[in-house]
Amino acid sequence: MKPKNYLEPDVFNTIVEYTPLIAIDFAVIDNEKILLGKRINRPAKGCFFVPGGRICKGETFDEAFARISEAELGIALTRDRCDFIGIYDHMYDDSANDESISTHYVVSAFSVSLNHEELDLASLKSQHERIVMLDFNSALSCPDVHENTKVYVRKLQE
Numbered sequence: 001m002k003p004k005n006y007l008e009p010d011v012f013n014t015i016v017e018y019t020p021l022i023a024i025d026f027a028v029i030d031n032e033k034i035l036l037g038k039r040i041n042r043p044a045k046g047c048f049f050v051p052g053g054r055i056c057k058g059e060t061f062d063e064a065f066a067r068i069s070e071a072e073l074g075i076a077l078t079r080d081r082c083d084f085i086g087i088y089d090h091m092y093d094d095s096a097n098d099e100s101i102s103t104h105y106v107v108s109a110f111s112v113s114l115n116h117e118e119l120d121l122a123s124l125k126s127q128h129e130r131i132v133m134l135d136f137n138s139a140l141s142c143p144d145v146h147e148n149t150k151v152y153v154r155k156l157q158e
Contacts, residue, residue, distance in 0.1 A: 009097045016095045020104040024061075024068050025052035026077070027085060027111040027152045028119075033135050034153060035116050036145065037128030043092030043103050047146035048132065048139075051124055052107070061108075074120025077112060085109040085155050090148050109152055 007015070015021075027050050028035035036048040051072035055064040062079065069077035090105040116133055125131060139145050139153050 013095065013098050013101055016097075016103055017101045020089075020106050022055045023052055023090075023105045023107045024055065024065055025050050025107050025109045025152070026069060026072065026082070027109065027156060028073065028116060029111055029113050029156070030116045030133060033133040034139055034149075034156075035119075036132050036134060036139065036149065037124050038130045038132075038144065039127065040129050041127060042094045042096055042099070044146050044148075045094075046144070047149075048134075048142065048144050049146050049149050050109075050152060052109075054105075071123050072121075073114070073124070074122070075114070079110070082110040082112040085111055085152055088148065088151065107148075109155075111152075111156055 034050070036050060038048050039045050051069075053064075053068040053072060055061065055068075059067070065079055066076040069075060086109055088107045088109060090103075090107055092103040092105075095101040095103040121131055134142065134145070136153050136157055140150055145153075
């Protein structure tokens with residue numbers, strides 16, 4: 001059975017081609033290190049990135065916040081537990097289903113302090129070839145950490 005908000009690939013491709021997607025990212029911090037996954041899917045395939053996901057139509061921001069955090073981290077977070085980092089445009093030359101369609105995300109980014117060893121990262125592990133905890137300087141110097149994630153790290157260092 002398909003999820004309620006599942007879109008067939010051709011419908012999703014049309015949406016991605018003509019509209020921005022709205023997403024939430026989580027910078028999970030534990031002992032001055034950030035949780036990152038090396039993506040196996042487009043866009044940003046092969047890059048380390050923070051956990052996150054798209055908001056679905058008909059879903060409130062807070063519903064999406066809890067759903068995405070639970071799906072990615074195994075814990076349903078609320079905004080009052082997190083710190084707002086900012087709103088960012090993430091632009092990619094490709095998209096999840098088609099290398100020739102560019103993707104534009106408008107992302108609300110949040111940071112949260114959590115013990116990463118207590119999280120259920122099964123979903124995150126299914127979408128990433130490797131999960132790491134990097135200190136901020138290592139994240140900034142690593143060529144495999146995506147620039148959009150480095151922007152978050154620099155903001156967190158302010």
